Amino acid sequence: MVDTTLDYLARDDLYTREKPYAAEFEIAVGDGAQKTNYILTKRPVTIHPIQPWDDFTLDRNGFCVLEEETQLDVAEAITNPSAVEGAFLDQLEAILTRRFPEYKRLEPLEFVVRKRDERFPSEQLALITHEQPACLPHGDYSVRGATLQLNSSFPGQEAYFQGKEFDMIKSFPIGCPDISVWRPLIGPNDDWPLAVCDYTSIDPEKDIIASDRLFEDRIGENQLLFPSDNQRWYYVERQRPDQMLVFRNTDSTGQRAKSFHAAFFNPISCSPPRQSCEARFVAIR
Template identity: 40%
Template sequence: METHIQYIIRDPILRVEKAFTTDFPIDHVNGVEGIRMQNIHWEKRQVIVEEIVDPRSWKLDVHGFCFLRAETRLDPEKAYKQKDEVKDAFWHEIEAILHHHFPQYSRIEAFDFTLRKRDPEYPVKNRGYNPEYENPSGGAHADFSQQGGPLVLQHCFQGQDKFWEGKDFDMINVWRPLRGPTDDWPLAMCDYTSISTNDDLVLNDAIKRDLVVECSLMHHSDTHRWHYLKDHDVDTLLVFRNSDSLGKRARGFHAAVCNPNTTGPPRESVEVRLVAFY
C-alpha cells in the first residue's frame, strides 16, 4: 500500500530546545510573547506499508509488536455511553490474555482506556480534543519514552511509587478495532529492526491538561519498514511495547495511515495501556 506518514522535520531548533507539543488551545493565555502550542513541524513522507501475511511471525522482543488471537467482549455502544462501567471488565480481560501469553510478567495493571472514531473529514479537518473519543493519530511515535513511563505511573497510581521504583517493567499497548473487520486508516507498525535509535528518534514533552508525558517521535529514514494487517478484525489484538524501564528492549513505533483502497466505514478502535512488571 502506497500512502504517507507524518514525521518530525529535522529542524535546527531541536538542537537547542527540547521538542514539545500541547493538546489544548492556548488562545486564553494573554500577554505572553512568543507562546506556541508546539515547537516541532511535521512533514508528510511517501511510504510503502506492506501487508502482513503471517501475523504469527512478528515478535514483541524483536520487532516491537506482535498479534494475539483472543476473543474479548466489548459492546461498542456501551463503550461510548457507559465507558466507566465497561472499561474495568475489558481491562481484566486484556490483563488475563497478556498473563497467558507472556508468563514472564509477574504483574500487569491497566491504566488507560481510549476510544477512537475517525471523523469523516479527518485529516482535512481535525476537530481537536474530544473527551468521548479521539481521531486516529497519524504521526510516527511511541506513546512513552523510558523517562515518560514513570511519569504516567505517578499520575495514574498516585502514592504507590514504592511498588514500581527500582523494578523492571514494560509500558504496553493493546489495540483492536471496536467494530470490524476494518481497513480504514489502519494502524501501521514500524519494524524496530529498521530503526536507528541514535539518528531517528526525538524525545518530546507531550503537555496535556493534567500532566506532562515524555514520548518518542520519529524523523524519516528510507530504512524504515512499515507493516499493517489488512481487514483487521475484533478478535486480533495488536500488542506493542512503547517503552521499558531499562531502555533496552524493542519498541513499537506506530502511526495511523490512510488506506487509499478502503471501502469500509470510518475506523473505530479501542486501545488499552498497561504496565507489565517482570
C-alpha cells in the same frame, strides 16, 4: 501493500537547540505561546500487510498480533466507555498474562475508544465526541515518560516501582509498560488503520527523539520518529475484532525493542469510518 504518506517530525536544526513539545490543552490566543514547535514533513511510505507466516515478536520487533476472542458491547463502548472498561480490561489482562508469562503483574493504565469523524483529517473538527486517529509516528512514552506516567497513575506508590523492571505495553485494542493493545470495535477494518514500525529497521541513535507532552497539571514525555528510508512499516490488513495488535511503547531499561506507530490514510479502503479501542498496561517483570 499500501503506498501512502506519513507526517513525520522533520530533521530540522531547531531540534539541536530546542526540545520538541506539544501542549495537550488549548493555548489562549494572543499570549505569545505556541501549542507546539513540531515541524512536520510528509514522506511517502509503503506499508506491508502482516502475513500469517511472519514471526513478529515483542522482544525482536516490538510488536506482535494475537488472535483472541473478547466480549465487548460495541454500542455501549461508543456511548459509555466507562461502563465496559473494567470488564474488558480484565479480559485483556487475562490474555496478556497467559500469552506473556514473563510478566508477574499487569496494571491497566488507560482505556481509549476512538471513532473517526467523517470530516477527519479536516481542521474543522472544533467539536468532536471521540478521540481521532493519531497520525504522527510516535511511541507513547520514553523511559523518563514511563516513570512520570506511573507517578501520575499510582500516586504514593513510587517506592513500589523503584528498582523493578517493567514494560509499557499497548494493545490495539490494548496497552502495557508500556504494552499496548489495539483492535477495531467493528471489522474487518481498513479505514485509517494502525501501522507499526519494525524496531529492527530503526536506528535508535539517529531516528528517535524525546518530546515533552504538556498537560495543565503535569508534564509527560514521549518519543517521536524522524524519517528514514530504512524503516519498514506493517499493518493488519482488514483487521478483525479478534485480531489484537500488541506492542511495547518502552521499558524501564530503555534497551528492549519498542514499536513506533501511527494511523495512516489507506487509499484503497472500502470500510466505514474506523471505530477502535486501545488499552495500555504497565507490565512488571
